[in-house]
Amino acid sequence: MAPRASEAILAQFQLYVENKAQLLICTSPDCGYALSVARSQLTSHLREKHQIPETNRRLITRHLTQHYPEGFRDPAEATPLEDGLPACPVLRILKGYSCCACPYRTVNWQCLTRHVSHVHLDGQSTTQGRLESRFHRVYLQSWTYKARGSEQQYWIVRLNGKLSREDDPIASAHLRAVHERELQCVSQSINAPKRQEALDSSDIAFYGPWMERTKWNTTYDVASRPLLQTLASIPKHQSRLEALQLPSNSENPTASMLISAKDHKRKITAILPVVDIILDQYEETIQQTGYRLLQWLRSNSLDSCYPRPFKLVGRAASRRRYRRTFKQFLTFIFRSFQLPSTIGHERTRLHFTEAQTAALREVWDHKA
Numbered sequence: 001m002a003p004r005a006s007e008a009i010l011a012q013f014q015l016y017v018e019n020k021a022q023l024l025i026c027t028s029p030d031c032g033y034a035l036s037v038a039r040s041q042l043t044s045h046l047r048e049k050h051q052i053p054e055t056n057r058r059l060i061t062r063h064l065t066q067h068y069p070e071g072f073r074d075p076a077e078a079t080p081l082e083d084g085l086p087a088c089p090v091l092r093i094l095k096g097y098s099c100c101a102c103p104y105r106t107v108n109w110q111c112l113t114r115h116v117s118h119v120h121l122d123g124q125s126t127t128q129g130r131l132e133s134r135f136h137r138v139y140l141q142s143w144t145y146k147a148r149g150s151e152q153q154y155w156i157v158r159l160n161g162k163l164s165r166e167d168d169p170i171a172s173a174h175l176r177a178v179h180e181r182e183l184q185c186v187s188q189s190i191n192a193p194k195r196q197e198a199l200d201s202s203d204i205a206f207y208g209p210w211m212e213r214t215k216w217n218t219t220y221d222v223a224s225r226p227l228l229q230t231l232a233s234i235p236k237h238q239s240r241l242e243a244l245q246l247p248s249n250s251e252n253p254t255a256s257m258l259i260s261a262k263d264h265k266r267k268i269t270a271i272l273p274v275v276d277i278i279l280d281q282y283e284e285t286i287q288q289t290g291y292r293l294l295q296w297l298r299s300n301s302l303d304s305c306y307p308r309p310f311k312l313v314g315r316a317a318s319r320r321r322y323r324r325t326f327k328q329f330l331t332f333i334f335r336s337f338q339l340p341s342t343i344g345h346e347r348t349r350l351h352f353t354e355a356q357t358a359a360l361r362e363v364w365d366h367k368a
Helices: 003-011 041-050 054-067 109-120 169-191 209-214 225-231 262-287 291-298 316-338 341-348 354-364
Strands: 015-018 023-026 033-035 094-099 135-141 155-158
Touching: 003 015, 003 054, 023 041, 033 041, 041 054, 094 109, 225 316, 225 341, 262 316, 316 354
Parallel strands: none
Antiparallel strands: 015 023, 023 033, 094 135, 135 155
16 A cells, blocks of 8 residues: 555544654544554544544454554654754644753643752752743643653744744734733722621632633622621531521611421431432442443443443542532422522522422422
């Protein structure tokens, strides 16, 4: 078979053979690195990463065996290319750092600061002033995704005619925008009024990626934090027969007093042990389920199972913590369900759909 025909077959599966380096490269946008063909690592990569069917995986293996009998090298042992070459189009381009005093390269800022401190500053702290002239921001490439058991090997590449990314206008504009948003957030957090009852959206915790994604600081902006915490508190046995007085709204002293009746506490206390019974049954089912079914349970693919089986949480303390969190959630849901609809929505920003209300009422009114 002609070399071009062989390359075309591999290209169908986003594979490329680098003949000089004697490496097999996955050119998928999510990969862009050389693959190890030792044992079944190649077929595992094609199955788990790209969900390639078994028939096609066998075709690839047979094709490589027939047309590349000399085999392929281990990417971790491959020699890096020379610095300054144009970026290889089939390998991923990484934004990294190079040390000015030695050949050290990395894509991790913490690794760079640790290297400069230990090797070039005799253990001194790496302040911005000390770091400024000791590294360059560069574009890097590597044969491997992660080098196991050895230092990751990089080489500096030229992208759009540039070796350095110091003058990248897009990156500079992005960093300026991020810096301006950070200053704006800090200014808002300083000038925002402090509130004891409501969720304080000026808290620095509300500026993390998770809070920005969920928008909880907006959803619960006027909700009472002490009320939310009290609603999620699990009833104690010694106070089982006592009614629970919920925190009032300090901003509106005339607001109605909210009380969770002792009958509600008694019913919630009776419901919570069912959680342990149900989860115990789940764990018993998992322990008696076959290895192959547990592999399918963990898999996200319809064509193949995961190499390793689904496993339960190992530590008993972790299991207790997860169960307690779930019980807190159920306590919060049932207590919120029993609040007057208008007051409850105003104070907690919580609203149940018709289906949720019907399901909760069926459990709450069950005669057990």
